[in-house]
Amino acid sequence: MDNEIFQKEITKRLDAIIRLLAASSMKEASLTEKIFFLNKSGFTPKEISEIINTSSNYVSVILSTMRKKEKIKLDGQDQPENRAIVTPLNGETRNE
Numbered sequence: 642m643d644n645e646i647f648q649k650e651i652t653k654r655l656d657a658i659i660r661l662l663a664a665s666s667m668k669e670a671s672l673t674e675k676i677f678f679l680n681k682s683g684f685t686p687k688e689i690s691e692i693i694n695t696s697s698n699y700v701s702v703i704l705s706t707m708r709k710k711e712k713i714k715l716d717g718q719d720q721p722e723n724r725a726i727v728t729p730l731n732g733e734t735r736n737e
Contacts, residue, residue, distance in 0.1 A: 660692045676703045 663682065667675045672693065679689045686704060690697040 664692050676700055
């Protein structure tokens with residue numbers, strides 16, 4: 642039983658260290674940049690909100706908006722006017 646308590650305490654302290662490192666490495670970043678970075682680092686919205694001192698709902702909204710923008714950006718790349726064609730004979734490019 643003591644070993645289990647000890648492991649939980651170590652885990653709690655390591656989590657605190659991780660949060661401090663994450664927060665200190667992003668002092669100059671905007672709130673949105675911090676959310677993006679922490680999300681890509683594997684943190685949940687709840688964990689991100691604790692690190693940057695905001696609500697998890699706000700973090701979720703920002704992440705949702707970022708996903709929508711990324712989807713629009715990716716969908717836009719499939720449009721013919723955004724593709725460049727390289728002709729094998731002369732190596733010139735032209736827009737389709």
